[in-house]
Amino acid sequence: MKKIINDPNLVVQDMLEGFVYAHPNEVKVLPNTTVVVRKDAPVSNKVGLVSGGGSGHEPAHAGYVGAGMLDAAVAGEVFTSPTPDQVFEAIKAVDGGAGVLLIIKNYTGDVMNFEMAAELAEAEGINVQQVIVNDDVAVEDSSFTTGRRGIAGTVFVHKIAGAKASQGASLEEVKAVAEKTIANVRSIGMALTPCIVPAAGEPSFELNENEMEIGIGIHGEPGIERKAIATADEIATELTEKILDDMNLSSGEEVAVMINGLGSTPEMELYVVNKKVHEILKDKGINVYDTFVGEFMTSLEMAGCSVTLLKVDDELKELLDAESKAPAFRK
């Protein structure tokens, strides 16, 4: 393992301190926690937005803290959900009297830890609601099992719910627009190489030189299929088709596109993928309202990318365009 780290057990703390040094006017870390909050938290009478998850997905989730987006992000150990006490600290810190919305990615651990935190907060009289993001079409949508994972589409939920909360909407209204976003966003990823969790010191899976995996999760969870590597156009086509199969988009409708790098994919390659995705959408008469290319939800040093499509209407377009001061998503 070759990494620029000190002690593998201190990576998260070290990173968070470095993050605050980089964005001192926007964010701060709550003392003795791994919670990053807006510097001016709590904002009175605004719904507080809390998200978070394991570390290793930078700029998620701390990069989305700032006016117009999240009020707090809770960082767990690398790829491990944060604990209820940390989430509880975040909730308390951002409650400005209008209630708090938790934006959770659909993983068993994240859901349970955030729910326990919500119970602790409710016991203290804080009004807490939650939404669960499950945009990954690589997994079967099912209520009998764990169900779909939350991946890069979560960033659109942060942005849109954040904008709604900034307008002074109520907790119910913010939750409703977050759920609308979740219902209209789909993603899928693919990987060329695995990644190494610092404390583990070895890759969580292996891919041969000529192999790729379609449908990989952001913690290296297995995907749909492992096969010989193909061209960018073929990869973009397969990912986009899998999303469209699940989405019900008709000609004339509008989408926002996100092409997300998983950690060590050159931007050049992301733009190559983006070109094909746009061509496919154009062919189908689907209009692209806005495009985001870059690293939004990574998986340490994994090489690969994900494609996300968000079907937008006037409300979602306005909220997507609204101002954001979050370091990793300025608008």
Add this chain to the structure above:
Amino acid sequence: MELQVADVIQWMEKSNDSIQANKDYLSSLDRAIGDGDHGINMARGFQEVVSKLTTSDYQTVSDVLKDVSMTLLSKVGGASGPLFGTAFLKMSTTVKGMEKVDANQLGEAFQEALNGIKLRGKANKGDKTLVDVWEPVVEFFKSSDSIDANALAEVAKQAMESTKELEARRGRAAYLKERSIGHLDPGSVSSYYIFTALSEVLQKGA
């Protein structure tokens, strides 16, 4: 059979010993059907549990179990943190105020722990989760008033091994569907270590 404060502390120390010794093994099981962090999570949590228990004074078994629970909840994370944390919290409230517990009381505490795990994680027996070890252990405690330590270890072992044949329906392994068959469930293996540690403590005390 009777467990006192010192026995419960010893139970946790022995659990920690097995978990530390098998940290890499547990993570490798999780690499096969999850994300490879189970050993790291459990080792971090149980190390803290032992540090906490050995630097505090306790009058009651319930207070020991409560500290175990709070430490696991705040240090483990992932899916296993809230599940083991909930289990020990339910056990603590079931034996509240007791300075020692007998086999029946321990059995009741395990029953409440299992209920808590199922409520939190929505898993049932057969879903290839730690419920597949906790449920047979609870049945075993219900089946008799006097607990045979060797038999307890055997029940836990068989239950742990039985997860190999199952297809996962809950937790991260569920993404693999039928490809999860043929692998042991990591959380069931760590649960097995915890019950084996208990069996060792009972053996000595009996």
